[in-house]
Amino acid sequence: MEKLVLIDGNSIANRAFYALPPLTLASGQHTHAVYGFTTMLLKVLEEERPTHLLVAFDAGKVTFRHARFEAYKGKRHKTPNELSEQFPLIKDVLDAFGIRYHEQEGFEADDIIGTVSAWAEARGLATRIVTGDKDLLQLVSPYVTVALTRKGISETERYDEAAIRQKYGLTPAQLVDLKGLMGDASDNIPGVPGVGEKTALKLLAQFGSVEEVVRRVDEISGPKLREAIAAHREQALVSKELAVIRRDVPLPFELEDLRYDGFALEPVREVFRRLEFKSLLDRLPHVPGARAPGETSTGAEEGDAAPTPLDVAVAGTAEDAALERLLAAPAAVVVELDGDNYHEAALLGIGVYSDAGALFVPAARVEEWEALRAFLADPTREKWVYDGKRGEVALRWRGLSLEGIAFDVLIASYLLNPTESRHALSDLAPRAGLSLAPDEEVYGKGAKRRALAAGELAAHVCRKAQAIYRLKPLLEREVEEAEMNGLFYDLELPLSRILAAMEHAGFRVDTARLKEMGEEFERRLEELTAEIYRLAGTPFNINSPKQLGEILFDKLGLPPLKKTKTGYSTSADVLEKLQDAHEIVPKILYYRTLGKLKSTYVDGLLKEVNPRTGKIHTIFNQALTATGRLSSAEPNLQNIPIRLEEGRRIRQAFVPSEPGWKLLAADYSQIELRVLAHLSQDEALVDAFHRDMDIHTRTAMDVFGVPEDAVTPLMRRQAKAVNFGIIYGISDYGLSQNLGIPRKEAAAFIERYFDVFRGVKRYMEDVVEEARRKGYVTTLLGRRRFLPDIHSPNYNLRSFAERTARNTPIQGTAADIIKLAMVNLARRLKEEGLRSRLILQVHDELVFEVPEDELAVMRELVPAVMERAVRLSVPLKVDVHVGDTWYDAK
DNA sequence: AGTCTCACG
DNA sequence: ACGTACGTGAGACTC
Numbered sequence: 009m010e011k012l013v014l015i016d017g018n019s020i021a022n023r024a025f026y027a028l029p030p031l032t033l034a035s036g037q038h039t040h041a042v043y044g045f046t047t048m049l050l051k052v053l054e055e056e057r058p059t060h061l062l063v064a065f066d067a068g069k070v071t072f073r074h075a076r077f078e079a080y081k082g083k084r085h086k087t088p089n090e091l092s093e094q095f096p097l098i099k100d101v102l103d104a105f106g107i108r109y110h111e112q113e114g115f116e117a118d119d120i121i122g123t124v125s126a127w128a129e130a131r132g133l134a135t136r137i138v139t140g141d142k143d144l145l146q147l148v149s150p151y152v153t154v155a156l157t158r159k160g161i162s163e164t165e166r167y168d169e170a171a172i173r174q175k176y177g178l179t180p181a182q183l184v185d186l187k188g189l190m191g192d193a194s195d196n197i198p199g200v201p202g203v204g205e206k207t208a209l210k211l212l213a214q215f216g217s218v219e220e221v222v223r224r225v226d227e228i229s230g231p232k233l234r235e236a237i238a239a240h241r242e243q244a245l246v247s248k249e250l251a252v253i254r255r256d257v258p259l260p261f262e263l264e265d266l267r268y269d270g271f272a273l274e275p276v277r278e279v280f281r282r283l284e285f286k287s288l289l290d291r292l293p294h295v296p297g298a299r300a301p302g303e304t305s306t307g308a309e310e311g312d313a314a315p316t317p318l319d320v321a322v323a324g325t326a327e328d329a330a331l332e333r334l335l336a337a338p339a340a341v342v343v344e345l346d347g348d349n350y351h352e353a354a355l356l357g358i359g360v361y362s363d364a365g366a367l368f369v370p371a372a373r374v375e376e377w378e379a380l381r382a383f384l385a386d387p388t389r390e391k392w393v394y395d396g397k398r399g400e401v402a403l404r405w406r407g408l409s410l411e412g413i414a415f416d417v418l419i420a421s422y423l424l425n426p427t428e429s430r431h432a433l434s435d436l437a438p439r440a441g442l443s444l445a446p447d448e449e450v451y452g453k454g455a456k457r458r459a460l461a462a463g464e465l466a467a468h469v470c471r472k473a474q475a476i477y478r479l480k481p482l483l484e485r486e487v488e489e490a491e492m493n494g495l496f497y498d499l500e501l502p503l504s505r506i507l508a509a510m511e512h513a514g515f516r517v518d519t520a521r522l523k524e525m526g527e528e529f530e531r532r533l534e535e536l537t538a539e540i541y542r543l544a545g546t547p548f549n550i551n552s553p554k555q556l557g558e559i560l561f562d563k564l565g566l567p568p569l570k571k572t573k574t575g576y577s578t579s580a581d582v583l584e585k586l587q588d589a590h591e592i593v594p595k596i597l598y599y600r601t602l603g604k605l606k607s608t609y610v611d612g613l614l615k616e617v618n619p620r621t622g623k624i625h626t627i628f629n630q631a632l633t634a635t636g637r638l639s640s641a642e643p644n645l646q647n648i649p650i651r652l653e654e655g656r657r658i659r660q661a662f663v664p665s666e667p668g669w670k671l672l673a674a675d676y677s678q679i680e681l682r683v684l685a686h687l688s689q690d691e692a693l694v695d696a697f698h699r700d701m702d703i704h705t706r707t708a709m710d711v712f713g714v715p716e717d718a719v720t721p722l723m724r725r726q727a728k729a730v731n732f733g734i735i736y737g738i739s740d741y742g743l744s745q746n747l748g749i750p751r752k753e754a755a756a757f758i759e760r761y762f763d764v765f766r767g768v769k770r771y772m773e774d775v776v777e778e779a780r781r782k783g784y785v786t787t788l789l790g791r792r793r794f795l796p797d798i799h800s801p802n803y804n805l806r807s808f809a810e811r812t813a814r815n816t817p818i819q820g821t822a823a824d825i826i827k828l829a830m831v832n833l834a835r836r837l838k839e840e841g842l843r844s845r846l847i848l849q850v851h852d853e854l855v856f857e858v859p860e861d862e863l864a865v866m867r868e869l870v871p872a873v874m875e876r877a878v879r880l881s882v883p884l885k886v887d888v889h890v891g892d893t894w895y896d897a898k
Numbered sequence: 899a900g901t902c903t904c905a906c907g
Numbered sequence: 908a909c910g911t912a913c914g915t916g917a918g919a920c921t922c
Contacts, residue, residue: 551919553902604904607918635914644916647906742912815913851907
């Protein structure tokens with residue numbers, strides 16, 4: 009099928025420029041916008057397979073829109089030189105690919121795209137527009153869809169008419185009416201003052217278009233709005249006109265001139281070499297449409313680089329001895345399982361790929377083939393894996409071991425960019441020039457999940473192993489270049505083995521105790537329900553925010569203090585403010601508390617108890633958080649209640665797995681503030697920790713200028729909130745919300761804090777500056793987080809990036825420290841021959857189960873190792889508690 | 899699938 | 908004039 013792709017050159021280049029960390033040649037020439045543009049282009053060629061292709065650029069500064077409205081784009085910042093100097097290079101790349109591009113005096117890229125897409129529509133040619141600019145959404149039609157880049161440039165969101173209707177409740181054509189009414193600050197289009205998105209959408213729902221709004225202005229409800237519209241009719245109409253994309257630009261070519269039938273490899277290679285796009289060079293031969301030297305053009309349809317067939321040997325019989333040569337090291341190993349949760353998941357088979365070839369061992373053969381088991385268990389035979397913990401745990405359940413894991417592609421990819429959400433092997437494979445179908449596609453998901461035919465399974469699993477094998481050297485190099493060898497090989501990789509052991513060990517649960525609690529909660533919930541219905545005068549679903557909102561705010565007439573997108577907010581902070589307004593409110597709050605405990609922590613946890621082991625086996629995600637923390641799922645054991653006594657009792661159900669053993673919990677005291685003291689070298693903060701003072705009291709003393717015995721509980725509470733705020737990258741608004749005080753007072757607190765803690769202030773400024781300069785921030789052990797939005801012209805995005813720049817080094821360093829402690833502790837436990845087991849990590853806390861006779865040793869060893877994990881300018885402090893249940897280890 | 903709410907550090 | 912605390916996972920409801 010034929011397909012036209014129209015690329016908005018300026019928009020994509022701009023996105024790439026601001027989204028990617030700077031990249032320069034020896035000459036100082038910046039290339040990251042070119043790089044970003046080129047990766048987008050390759051993606052388009054791979055995924056869209058266009059038969060017609062055009063890249064449109066903006067021409068000079070003045071367009072017909074300026075003639076109509078002088079101030080058009082008046083507030084826009086000048087394009088930085090670092091970007092404008094990259095446009096000629098982008099055109100070099102396009103020339104090498106033989107792709108047509110066009111710019112036209114007096115018009116913007118939008119108008120060129122509008123015109124060509126109109127031609128395509130007339131001919132019934134499917135069209136995809138690729139841009140970062142929402143304005144182009146107005147062109148969407150049954151033939152035209154828009155792929156909008158979001159968050160960086162690699163991800164796109166596709167819009168057809170239904171998607172636009174769903175998101176805005178408007179037709180594509182009405183989007184210009186929306187802009188006419190609300191204006192657009194980035195283009196300096198005024199709209200109608202006082203009309204924002206909400207009002208504009210309301211008006212359009214009623215009237216349909218700007219013209220109708222203006223014509224029937226008398227029908228507008230609300231005198232203020234009516235006056236505003238009446239006073240700015242002309243401005244609204246002009247604003248709309250400016251927003252409309254032209255579809256009749258006289259262009260010097262026609263649709264058929266845009267036909268695209270692939271490219272010759274060599275010229276593209278040459279340009280890539282000149283621009284030092286090494287990683288893209290490898291990918292090139294597999295891009296659809298690529299022609300080797302001498303090959304003639306065959307038309308875009310046949311330019312596909314079909315996946316190279318893989319020769320897979322399948323083990324199965326006593327003859328397998330002949331296949332032993334395929335158990336060579338180093339090898340990529342894939343333990344293929346049925347399902348996402350790998351605890352006791354069915355094994356489908358094991359794939360092995362090395363220089364010796366590809367081998368697939370079906371599940372039935374795994375346990376009986378001695379040579380394979382020995383190979384897997386041999387720590388001296390190097391294995392490369394993707395999410396090694398997954399396979400390792402699955403094999404542990406079968407009494408098999410997987411040792412010698414020397415590289416993990418998932419963890420490497422995560423460390424290289426922890427905010428990237430797509431670390432699936434199928435996402436990474438193209439980097440090594442391979443195309444790999446996602447598991448979801450191969451197996452189907454949900455109800456459509458299916459078993460594969462034997463040959464299909466072997467091929468897919470070995471293809472994955474091949475991708476791992478090819479990706480390893482690429483990622484290995486990138487990890488090295490990012491100076492993360494220590495972090496990767498000495499921290500995350502060993503940690504992965506420890507997490508595997510923790511997950512497999514599990515946490516024993518006293519299900520009888522949990523059920524008792526559930527029954528108690530149930531009784532009290534029934535009582536509460538009856539009282540709530542009585543007070544409301546009618547039964548309703550208390551769990552439905554919608555129904556609850558109607559009862560509270562419509563029926564009972566309480567003041568709605570906050571709204572959400574869809575209606576009234578009934579969140580706890582709103583209800584707390586209404587506690588005294590009606591006796592139903594505290595009952596609802598209590599109902600919520602108990603309901604949460606019952607559904608999530610009693611029923612939810614009971615569902616997760618493994619009937620065979622009587623334990624809960626969580627899965628730690630080691631490649632997810634943006635800061636380097638772990639997360640825990642199925643179930644989440646990192647959010648078991650503790651703050652309120654009623655919930656805290658859930659912890660009475662968490663017990664040791666062997667009779668006579670105890671639980672030992674060790675937590676870092678104020679680790680994030682200690683890390684802040686170290687990173688900032690703030691005198692007062694460092695001093696406070698050297699004296700081992702109560703940090704919130706000390707903060708109150710300094711901020712309020714009073715002696716210790718004059719610090720009231722309120723002052724301490726406020727100082728504590730400020731301390732948290734500092735860690736989170738503080739804003740006066742955030743602090744005011746947290747403390748329930750006016751924003752001005754919050755601002756005054758912050759100012760006083762920074763007056764005293766000068767070093768902290770300085771550090772916060774420096775770290776944001778560093779983020780701007782390098783494009784990323786780092787933790788103590790060199791973990792990185794990229795912050796492309798730090799340069800965004802959008803205030804919200806930029807502010808968020810700045811807060812993140814302040815928070816991530818703190819939260820991330822704390823994560824580094826406890827991970828290091830875990831690795832060191834595991835080694836010590838082994839060296840000392842202790843039977844104690846680490847079973848849980850909760851960000852600043854480690855939980856062990858300990859035999860009685862090891863208690864004394866563990867009470868000493870655990871805090872000692874944790875406190876010495878790193879050496880900071882302030883001491884680290886660890887509190888240790890022992891008990892018969894997790895509740896009692898306090 | 900998306901939204902709201904709420905549990906944890 | 909704007910809208911925001913940082914990082915997570917899960918259950919219930921709604922469409």
